[in-house]
Amino acid sequence: MAEIRKKLKRYPTDLTDEEWSLIAPLLPAPARKGRPRKTDLREVVNAIRYLVRTGCGWEMLPINFPPWQTVYWWFREFVRRFLFHTIHDIAVMMDRERVGREASPTASVIDSQSVKAPMAEKRGFDANKKIVGRKRHIAVDTDGRLLMLNLTTADISDSAGAQLILDAIRKRWPWVKHLFADGAYDRAQLMDKAAFLEFTVEVVRRIEGTEGFHVLPRRWVVERTFGWMTRWRRLVRDYEQRIDVSQAMIHIALSSLLIRRIAH
Numbered sequence: 001m002a003e004i005r006k007k008l009k010r011y012p013t014d015l016t017d018e019e020w021s022l023i024a025p026l027l028p029a030p031a032r033k034g035r036p037r038k039t040d041l042r043e044v045v046n047a048i049r050y051l052v053r054t055g056c057g058w059e060m061l062p063i064n065f066p067p068w069q070t071v072y073w074w075f076r077e078f079v080r081r082f083l084f085h086t087i088h089d090i091a092v093m094m095d096r097e098r099v100g101r102e103a104s105p106t107a108s109v110i111d112s113q114s115v116k117a118p119m120a121e122k123r124g125f126d127a128n129k130k131i132v133g134r135k136r137h138i139a140v141d142t143d144g145r146l147l148m149l150n151l152t153t154a155d156i157s158d159s160a161g162a163q164l165i166l167d168a169i170r171k172r173w174p175w176v177k178h179l180f181a182d183g184a185y186d187r188a189q190l191m192d193k194a195a196f197l198e199f200t201v202e203v204v205r206r207i208e209g210t211e212g213f214h215v216l217p218r219r220w221v222v223e224r225t226f227g228w229m230t231r232w233r234r235l236v237r238d239y240e241q242r243i244d245v246s247q248a249m250i251h252i253a254l255s256s257l258l259i260r261r262i263a264h
Helices: 002-007 017-026 041-054 068-080 083-098 158-172 188-196 219-230 243-263
Strands: 107-116 124-126 131-140 146-153 178-181 200-203
Touching: 017 041, 017 083, 017 243, 041 068, 041 243, 068 083, 068 243, 083 146, 083 243, 107 158, 107 219, 131 158, 131 219, 131 243, 146 158, 146 243, 158 188, 188 200, 219 243
Parallel strands: 107 178, 178 200
Antiparallel strands: 107 131, 124 131, 131 146
């Protein structure tokens, strides 16, 4: 990390030249007609990463970034193009190949996390966690890389949220066949749908006769992914009003970790 810091321009979230070379080909090219583009997209991406990492508001971006209105306009344009999602999925495949694995995984771990969402358009009450907000249903590979994300109100059960995960993961990662989950997903409707889609669901239960915290096989991987997410202060709570913006913030955070790992 000390060597990486020597290459950074200002902040720890700034892109190094190696990282920028990975994502620059995916960003929109300048228009052939009209006024030439004056905004440096590298600085826009740096500003967005800074905002997600520190949790500051748009109007509180440091002045050495482009004007916050410009950064926000480009952010909304990137969200409309699903650019953050695309960068993240490409980074997942590149990182898997980097460690000698197939680009598309064959097994996944699913879990959920309820977070407070004070600005959300719709919220729900999670009676188990005593939280009013949204619930993040995620599927990760066996190393913790995010494969699929589904955001719902917090009152949606884990098994109901996972059913949408099954539909989406079949289309995006068709080679995934085996799913690991905890006891909350052992529900007849979910199991029937998994069997219909030719998934094998393995429920990892708590060790009987034990008390307190214990690391359980496979399940700790997805908990670590939630830990990676909450290191980015914008994700400690769900501060976004729109679900697509909230999804983009999660993809920005996790793709930044992968890109730095790949480049360095």
